[in-house]
Amino acid sequence: MQIKGKAFKFGDSISTDHIAPGRLFHLRTNLPELAKHVLEDADPEFAKKVKPGDFVVGGKNFGLGSSREHAPTIIKLAGVGAVLAQSFARIFYRNAINVGLPVLICDTTQIDQGDELEVDVGKGEIKNLTKGVSITAKPLPDVMIKILNDGGLLEHFHKHGGFALDV
Amino acid sequence: MSKTIAEKILSEHSGTGAYAGDIVVADIDAALLQDGTGPLAVQQLQKLGMEKAARPERTVLFIDHAAPSPRKELSNAHKILRDFATRTGAILSDVNEGVCHQRMVEDYMNPGEVLIGADSHTCTAGALGAFATGMGSTDVAIGIASGKTWLRVPETFKVYVTGGFKKGVYPKDLILHFIGMIGADGATYKALEFCGPTIDAMDMSGRFTLANMAVEAGAKAGLFASDETTRKYLEERGRGDKWRPIAADPDATYERVFEIDVSELESTISCPHTVDNTKTIENIAGTKIDQVLIGTCTNGRIEDLRIAAKMLEGRSRHPNTRLLVCPASRDVYLKAIEEGLIAKLIAAGAAVINPGCAACVGVHAGILGDGEACLATQNRNFKGRMGNPEGFIYLGSPAVAAAAAIEGAIADPRKYL
Numbered sequence: 183m184q185i186k187g188k189a190f191k192f193g194d195s196i197s198t199d200h201i202a203p204g205r206l207f208h209l210r211t212n213l214p215e216l217a218k219h220v221l222e223d224a225d226p227e228f229a230k231k232v233k234p235g236d237f238v239v240g241g242k243n244f245g246l247g248s249s250r251e252h253a254p255t256i257i258k259l260a261g262v263g264a265v266l267a268q269s270f271a272r273i274f275y276r277n278a279i280n281v282g283l284p285v286l287i288c289d290t291t292q293i294d295q296g297d298e299l300e301v302d303v304g305k306g307e308i309k310n311l312t313k314g315v316s317i318t319a320k321p322l323p324d325v326m327i328k329i330l331n332d333g334g335l336l337e338h339f340h341k342h343g344g345f346a347l348d349v
Numbered sequence: 350m351s352k353t354i355a356e357k358i359l360s361e362h363s364g365t366g367a368y369a370g371d372i373v374v375a376d377i378d379a380a381l382l383q384d385g386t387g388p389l390a391v392q393q394l395q396k397l398g399m400e401k402a403a404r405p406e407r408t409v410l411f412i413d414h415a416a417p418s419p420r421k422e423l424s425n426a427h428k429i430l431r432d433f434a435t436r437t438g439a440i441l442s443d444v445n446e447g448v449c450h451q452r453m454v455e456d457y458m459n460p461g462e463v464l465i466g467a468d469s470h471t472c473t474a475g476a477l478g479a480f481a482t483g484m485g486s487t488d489v490a491i492g493i494a495s496g497k498t499w500l501r502v503p504e505t506f507k508v509y510v511t512g513g514f515k516k517g518v519y520p521k522d523l524i525l526h527f528i529g530m531i532g533a534d535g536a537t538y539k540a541l542e543f544c545g546p547t548i549d550a551m552d553m554s555g556r557f558t559l560a561n562m563a564v565e566a567g568a569k570a571g572l573f574a575s576d577e578t579t580r581k582y583l584e585e586r587g588r589g590d591k592w593r594p595i596a597a598d599p600d601a602t603y604e605r606v607f608e609i610d611v612s613e614l615e616s617t618i619s620c621p622h623t624v625d626n627t628k629t630i631e632n633i634a635g636t637k638i639d640q641v642l643i644g645t646c647t648n649g650r651i652e653d654l655r656i657a658a659k660m661l662e663g664r665s666r667h668p669n670t671r672l673l674v675c676p677a678s679r680d681v682y683l684k685a686i687e688e689g690l691i692a693k694l695i696a697a698g699a700a701v702i703n704p705g706c707a708a709c710v711g712v713h714a715g716i717l718g719d720g721e722a723c724l725a726t727q728n729r730n731f732k733g734r735m736g737n738p739e740g741f742i743y744l745g746s747p748a749v750a751a752a753a754a755i756e757g758a759i760a761d762p763r764k765y766l
Contacts, residue, residue: 195533195623197731197732199711199731199732199733199734200731200732200733203711203733203738204710204711204712204733204734204735204736205711205712205716205733205736205737207385207414207415207423207710207711207712208415208420208422208423208426208712209422210385210388210389210426211388211389211422211425211426211429212422223732223733223738242534243533243534243537243567246533246534246567246731247469247729247731248385248468248469249386249466249467249468249469249471249483249484249485250385250386250485251386251389251467251485251486251487252389269534269537271534271537271567272537272538272567272569273469273483273484273485273564276484276485276488277484277485277487277488280485280487280488281485281487323372323501325372325499325501334487335487335488335491336393336396336397336487336491339397339491339495340397344495344497345374345495345497345499347372347374347499
């Protein structure tokens with residue numbers, strides 16, 4: 183899967199409260215509306231500026247905090263092609279794969295706000311077209327590749343009638 | 350080969366000899382949803398055409414995050430959970446019954462079991478010697494319907510604790526100190542196993558506080574051996590027959606070992622906006638506080654309310670500081686009334702909020718104003734956590750919270766003990 187878009191750079195420790203704040207708790211059953219506020223507490227203009235295929239680029243421990251799956255879901259609904267970060271919090275990482283949002287662990291220090299990126303999710307290759315550098319992401323675990331390739335956990339379960347992870 | 354607690358429980362539940370790094374499909378004993386994550390889980394099961402619970406008597410739906418409902422959208426979200434409970438036979442824990450994590454340990458979880466919950470602080474039940482971990486709505490939905498989940502068996506960090514706490518210092522200070530030491534991502538993906546003489550001597554309330562905050566170091570689970578203290582707790586809760594011993598093998602493999610001597614530990618406070626931004630009391634005392642919250646799944650138990658009530662008895666909250674008290678469950682609330690704690694707290698100026706998540710999640714019941722600071726006994730102080738990204742949250746023990754309520758500023762609790 184090849185995706186091309188612009189980088190939106192965020193710092194370390196972007197929490198699920200930055201992504202889907204508790205004050206918008208009442209919108210959790212209205213995901214398209216909640217998606218209009220995605221990452222609002224990190225960048226209030228983000229939802230207006232992001233275009234399909236753009237990338238969210240974080241630092242360390244991206245997505246820490248709550249188990250709210252709404253966080254990766256609204257990042258995906260906003261059209262984001264993938265989230266790139268140096269590290270992810272465990273629950274966010276698992277949720278992102280479950281909802282079919284690609285997440286790549288890689289060195290994001292060579293990516294700045296507005297850089298044009300081309301990402302091959304399957305191969306874990308990131309080309310920073312603006313800077314002319316290539317970055318390699320840590321491969322996803324096999325079980326997560328299976329789930330992501332099926333389009334998410336629900337689709338995986340539906341397709342196979344249960345877990346088909348070959349463990 | 351010898352096993353950690355996580356390896357033992359996940360081996361038993363997957364019918365394999367599982368070690369750290371293995372992927373297993375494990376049977377789950379119990380699952381929980383709450384009103385923030387539950388409606389999405391129910392909608393996912395409806396999409397799958399699998400609206401059922403494999404074990405309805407161990408599937409618990411909690412209306413605790415926005416309880417009672419402050420808005421019609423949330424009232425409608427609550428209806429989704431109530432309807433699901435009616436159709437599947439799952440248990441509904443409705444308004445006022447308490448925070449999911451407190452309720453799970455009070456009435457549902459036992460040593461050696463596996464719990465998955467659509468709430469990050471599901472790890473609280475690790476204090477009972479259960480493998481309990483937080484996941485998203487879809488994972489838990491599928492777990493509820495199928496009775497199974499997939500897990501990577503985590504590597505374990507052993508946290509060996511020695512020494513006696515000084516006056517005014519509590520398990521909450523220990524866990525804040527530990528997270529400050531290893532960082533909010535210091536244990537990402539790992540299981541923490543708390544052990545040592547200080548843990549052996551610690552009551553269940555303190556163990557729940559430690560297990561509850563394991564996720565704030567990034568951990569997947571916060572585990573404890575099941576011992577005599579666990580057995581007595583289960584007996585008090587009417588299920589002594591569910592007790593079984595659980596402990597790691599003596600030569601189990603740990604990725605890292607931390608040794609902490611608590612005898613020199615001071616009151617510790619997490620400062621805005623991350624839990625690992627910790628300071629000891631002498632380096633933060635005097636910071637003005639507009640609101641104090643004593644409660645939550647971290648520190649809203651009877652032991653916590655006793656500390657606060659003792660300190661506040663015959664005293665008053667500072668006139669410029671609001672004091673909110675929220676017992677973690679109905680049982681805690683009733684006991685606090687019986688013991689006269691609630692009367693003492695109200696006399697000192699507290700507003701007592703019905704059991705639930707209250708102000709901690711920023712939905713209602715204590716949202717901060719712009720620039721305001723709160724000292725809370727909860728587990729998390731992220732920007733926006735208490736409903737306003739312009740607010741500032743400090744985390745501390747119930748004793749630090751009570752002292753802050755008295756002085757209107759962060760203060761050393763020892764002078765009031």
